[in-house]
Amino acid sequence: MTHSAGFRGVSTRSFVRASAVLALAGSLGIASAPAFAETAPLNAPTQLKSELSSLPSFADLVEKVSPAVVSIRVVEEETVSAQGPTDLPFPPGSPFEKFFKQLQPKGEDGKPLTRKAMAQGSGFFITADGYAVTNNHVVQGGKEITVVQNDGTEMKATLVGRDPKTDLALIKVKADKPMPYVAFGDSDKLRVGDWVLAVGNPFGLGGTVTSGIVSARGREIGAGPYDDFLQIDASINRGNSGGPTFDIHGNVVGVNTAIYSPTGGSVGIGFAIPANIADKVIKQLRKDGKVTRGWLGVAIQPVDADMAASLSLDKPKGALVAEVTNGSPAEKYGIQAGDVIVKINSEDMEDVRAVSRTVADLKPGTTINVGVWRSGKAKDLKVSIEAFPDAIDPAADKNDSPVAKGTTESLGLSLSAAADGVTVQAVNPSSEAAEKGIRPGDIVLKISGRDVKKPADVVEGVSAAKKAEKSSVLLLLRSQDQQRFVALSIKKD
Secondary structure, three states: OOOOHHHOOOOHHHHHHHHHHHHHHHHOOOOOOOOOOOOOOOOOOOHHHHHHOOOOOOHHHHHHHHHHEEEEEEEEEEEOOOOHHHHOOOOOOOHHHHHHHOOOOEOOOOOEOEEEEEEEEEEEEOOOOOEEEEOHHHHOOEEEEEEEOOOOOEEEEEEEEEEOOOOEEEEEEOOOOOOOOOOEOOHHHOOOOOEEEEEEOHHHOOOEEEEEEEEEEEEOOOOOOOOOEEEEOOOOOOOOOOOEEEOOOOOEEEEEEEEOOOOOOOOOOEEEEEHHHHHHHHHHHHHHOOOOOEEOOEEEEEOOHHHHHHOOOOOOOOEEEEEEOOOOHHHHOOOOOOOEEEEEOOEEOOOHHHHHHHHHOOOOOOEEEEEEEEOOEEEEEEEEOEEOOOOOOOOOOOOOOHHHHHHHHHOOEEEEEEOOEEEEEEEOOOOHHHHOOOOOOOEEEEEOOEEOOOHHHHHHHHHHHHHOOOOEEEEEEEEOOEEEEEEEEOOOO
16 A cells, blocks of 8 residues: 555554544534644654664773873973074074074173973873883973873873883882773774774873774885875874873784874874884883893885896795994895895795884894895895994094085985985975975986986085086986986076
8 A cells, every 4th residue: 555755654544533533514504623643752762773783982991991090291492582583494504594593682601591381292191100102202402201190180200211212201109009090902903994092182182082093004104114104084282292092802912103284183093003013112111211122233225016026036025134233243244235125034025114013023132144135136144233322433534625515405304325326315305305295205416417426426416516616416316117307597606
């Protein structure tokens, strides 16, 4: 039987009874209100409500783990800058810069005046006796550290240790009672699409929870040599730094550390240090106050398709040794610039990141087998790993003088020797080179038609251009899988 839309869901019997009532009222000349089947309020239990109830609620989980998450306030000292025109950016060494530096406020001792500034972040307790994890950049340079629990309790904290390379730090409060704490989980079990929660102190609001999923794994964001971030779309904002990322079981699977945003607010791209990395670092900080890493002593770069073809490799893999550090294990045991590290202890090294992480995880004194690809052949070398030094004396080119360094910097570039040219190590962000898209990792192959094998060749190219009264030099660069020319202006002496 087909019902009209106005009577959908009304039984046949109800339809007949309603028609009879209407007919009787009409025969008596009585105007009556139309009769409708009885309806239910919109928020009454329905099939839809039953389906919605099957969606996850994180309320119990949040209630359980939130007491372990804290806000962190850090008092820092910053130099008082002169006001007004002195805030304008002038070229280093320019007369304007020197003039305005004279206006810098100074104390009676002649030193620049300083003032206290407040920084905020997040953290979380990992032990009942008051050890808490946060980011290095939250507490770095802090004079006073205060931990604030979600019930408003404030406690002074001391810095136990920090690791700038992974942006992790460990602090401790003097607890007079057991602190609520959480534990690290296994971040390797996370899959893209898994639910995660971020808890922290965004914009100083405190006690804020956001949810999302794991968007990607193994992200490199240029933060350091050990980049291996979880990308999540749970909202992370300023002040979330150092807070935990939880899985749906309440395990800490990451430490929130950075966001990608053109505005400073969340756009759904946040990054967390995986728990399996954080756990190793924090254990060392708790034991020694610092992190000791294995050191091979090489500057390495990716192998692209062109390089692989020129080196007779079957595919792009491993890490190309661009430079060997003086006195390093690599130099002592025969690793050379131009070698490609393809194996460590029989484990295939797929890329630069794999080599960096594998070596860093080795204990100093460990002897390893390094498989390199040299001159079209595989070669095995025994190398004894050393501890990463506090200061490194890089391999110095005899032809590179302090004058040479200054000349390359005049182009806005910091350079070092590489296997097939010169590698750009850093680019001055305010330079013409940066404007024209030159990036760290680019390889300089030629300058004004002359082959480049070492930084001194770039210096000579600039000098030759000046003598010829040219206003610019033409660089041939290799960037990943393409080569391109870039002209850079040169300054006259």
